[in-house]
Amino acid sequence: MAFEDAASYLARAAWRPAVQGPLAEIWESDAESSLRVMVPKVESAPDYPRMMRGLTQELARIEGRSPDQVREDMARQFLDITKLRAVSEGEIDDTIPLQAGIALFDSAKRLVTASAASTLMRQGNFGRNMPKRAIRHARQVRLGHTMHGSYIIPIISRARSSDVQSDSDGLDDQPKLNLAVEEARFDRRVATTMAHALDVLEQMAVTRDRLPSTADVHDAVAEGVSRELCDAVSQVLMTGQVDSYDIRFQWAPAATPPRLLTDRSVFPKEAVRVVGEIASTLRSSERIEEQVIFGIVTSCSALLNEGNGRVVVQASIGGRVRTVKFDLDWPVFGLASRYMAERRPVFVRGILHMPSGRQATMDVSAFGPDPSTMTLDEVLEPPEIAVALREDADGAEGAAGA
Known part of the structure; x- marks a missing residue:
């Protein structure tokens, strides 16, 4: 310690x-x-x-x-703990059948890998194109001892990064991305992606009183749901030996918790059919790749007579600091200006263009504050802020839907 x-x-x-x-x-x-x-x-x-x-x-x-x-x-002051729990009634407390136990441990690896992949890009079916960084991340994450309470295995990840980028170039106080800080944030971002994607999947497969449409499933990809995430959940339920599978998130006490997230998702055994159908839809869907980048806004400039503004973000891409330029509609551009002044971490989702030797650009579909961090005033903001972002930015889903 x-x-x-x-x-x-x-x-x-x-x-x-x-x-x-x-x-x-x-x-x-x-x-x-x-x-x-x-x-x-x-x-x-x-x-x-x-x-x-x-x-x-x-x-x-x-x-x-x-x-x-x-x-x-x-x-655990600086540790996020994700508790995977398989509920199975048996003659011996805190045990589950062997096959269900094997599926639970394999599910842990799949959940982490799928969530890491969706943190890097939004894609319905990764297949053989799983990002190498996602695979490496799953190898580095730790498992704790099994815990009391039916059968629980904890996934342990670090949460040691600050919420605000404080680096500058020392000349004009221009914000500058700290690559070490960005790399340290990846664990928390993966856990945040997992929590949000599982919440969306639970709503489609368990909470709603109707089956999800194909459009619902495709929209869920933008929220981090993938075929691989669905398979990670269904493989535990498909054993037929557990009554429910739930995932609980215990955020590090010393780190600001992720914003606007529930801390638990529950999938009863009856949900296995719907989860499987969602996975099948994603497996056969057209492949659309949207990159997700995280960084800080370093420049905001208004475009005359255009109704939008030019934004420049420094982000960590492939382990290097890269500058990405894109345009935002006025309501969202105003938020970008505010985040630049506050040096708040932001996320940007869309189609990334990185031509050799030229400025990287992005066709943006969503922009907002990094959902893995938050400030008190962001929590107290009225929910209409997120709704306005979704309506005013040509489908950008704003802060609550990164």
């Missing part, structure tokens, strides 16, 4: 550093100044593990909880 995990936990629990040193810090409680704990800082020190155990034991005593509970909460 790192020092920053402990410091984040204490700060969120209304403690503050009273004495700071190179080897350790003394923190005191805001509620009672006589309560003090020592927090070790040098992780390479031989006594660091022992001192950290002492810290968790002391906090457990103060909070009236077990040391294991405190240690778990402290360790």
Whole structure:
């Protein structure tokens, strides 16, 4: 467990550093100044593990909880945990049939891979064209120990990035993309894509009182739904050995949670037919690829007598910082100007053109703030903001539908 995990936990629990040193810090409680704990800082020190155990034991005593509970909460300060749960009634608690268990673990890999792919581009059926970065990401994500509660496996990903880009070129305070920050955000963006896509899939396959039309299915692609995501869900239900499959998202306490997302999607066994039909529709659909880029707005300029504005975004594309130019209608252009002033991360979805040796451009179908980050004022904005974006930007789906 790192020092920053402990410091984040204490700060969120209304403690503050009273004495700071190179080897350790003394923190005191805001509620009672006589309560003090020592927090070790040098992780390479031989006594660091022992001192950290002492810290968790002391906090457990103060909070009236077990040391294991405190240690778990402290360790996940910068971790998003996606809990995959297969419910199966059996004679032994916290178990499922072997075949269902194999399907659940394979589903975890497929969910991560499909969500990573849809974070990079929106496509109904990736097939053999799965982005290499999505495959690499699935290999890097960690699984935790199985947990109590029927049968649960946790997918663990990092969420350590800041919400605001703060780099500038040092001359005119021009915002400049920090590639390291962008790369660190990918884990959280994948989890956000997964949560939103599963919510959309649940609405089509479970919540609605009608079967989804072909148009509904095609529209869902823009929301991150793919044939591969559907297969990841249906393969667990198709075993016939589970009553339901649900995915719950537990966002890192120390990182701003994604915006406008539900934290759980549930698929009862009866949904397997509809999920399978959606997958079949996507498998045979015409292939339309829309790239999704994330970055910061670096320039906004009005076009005279045009009714739209020119926007330039710096984005991480293929592990490199690239500049992409595109036009937006006035209502959305106004938001782009605001996000540039605030240095808010943004997403852009559409057809990306990257001719060799020339300026990259994009035919935009959606633009808005990065849905994996948010600020308090964005949460408090009226829902009409998102509706206006969808109506005024030739189908752009705005902040809520990245």
